[in-house]
Amino acid sequence: MDLKQDIKLAVDIVIFGYEERQLFVLLIKQKYGKYKGRWLLPGGFVKNKEGLKAAAIRELKEESGVVVDDLEQLFTFGDDVKRDHRGRVVTVSYFGTVKPSSMKLKAATDSIDAKWFTIESISDLPYDHNQIVETAFNRLKSKLNYQPIGFNLLSKKFPFSDLENLYMTILQSPIDRRNFRKKILSFDFLEETDELLSKGSGRPATLFKFNKKKYQSSLKRGINFEIKFA
């Protein structure tokens, strides 16, 4: 083993939330060090006998109270050897999506606060965290083209317009609603319920729900959910 290697390994986590046509990113307020009091991404060092993803799930929970089943690996940042002022730190970034209203934020360990920020309001984050957020946002957008990502972002049952709004919010552009509806309903993972939602004076809207099992079994069969936007 190369015993002279002196590189630390960390994880950083980008959690997206969606509520009322707004996309949010979860940040925590740093408790210690040079960036004490600054808002940044949850994250921290990997333990010696801890898997990378397990470290990300743990740090996220400790620093923000957010509990997720699964995170997706995003990118490992380590080309810039000076990205951390404390020494050489390479960070494996992860991202995930949750519904903010389903989570109670709770800071602990290295964090004194945790809060949702709209993606537009995030400006100057410490380290290369802006770049990490941007990379995650680009991944989220490109994922829309081949995977439905609404599972964790919407309520269990929702009117179709919620799904449309979610897509338009993330893509930051209008979509062809007719094509979108046709395409999405052609997949069998979105199911119509027999419940209606009455809102204001308009016609009550049918509520839909995702069938995660069907979706996952289709994924296993190699079905590619390509969704076109015009």
Add this chain to the structure above:
Amino acid sequence: MDLKQDIKLAVDIVIFGYEERQLFVLLIKQKYGKYKGRWLLPGGFVKNKEGLKAAAIRELKEESGVVVDDLEQLFTFGDDVKRDHRGRVVTVSYFGTVKPSSMKLKAATDSIDAKWFTIESISDLPYDHNQIVETAFNRLKSKLNYQPIGFNLLSKKFPFSDLENLYMTILQSPIDRRNFRKKILSFDFLEETDELLSKGSGRPATLFKFNKKKYQSSLKRGINFEIKFA
């Protein structure tokens, strides 16, 4: 800094080559240690003041003689804390494509030999290298759907059938040749030259070449090269 962390950081590289309807993977023969004499992926430890991608480019060159301008980050393997018998090692994997006939293989440092193996002939590699190769192969296949990847795999000038064969070889299935041709030629990065290739008794074939500049400027303008296979 968490001084008790004892995790080593490595890079591993999957290089794909293509020649005559065969897809190859570059392996090296290990010089030292438990896997002395075994074929595995080029790779090694990252130096303290060396970027991750730079480490991958260096290791590749040292162990196999293969020189690449650029490698793409694939995935960081570190969920299994026992993936390396020597202690905790997390590896950042990279992949790239080259034309085997344009490269002279030359082993050095930790490697005593370097050789191209057809992807079908790769069986039982040390560590989790089979998983790394599989991940790279899946990425290569999925990239075909949205990016032309022939740039580095074909000759500078090639008959259109070479491109078709390349795609069919990687996808391991036939493609709708008519649609494929129409689609590919609708992008402006593939140019017809005024040269012909005579092979056997058949009609001479027009040679094509890639215009990398046009391709890269289109990519920058956000053009998505979606290629459908039927």
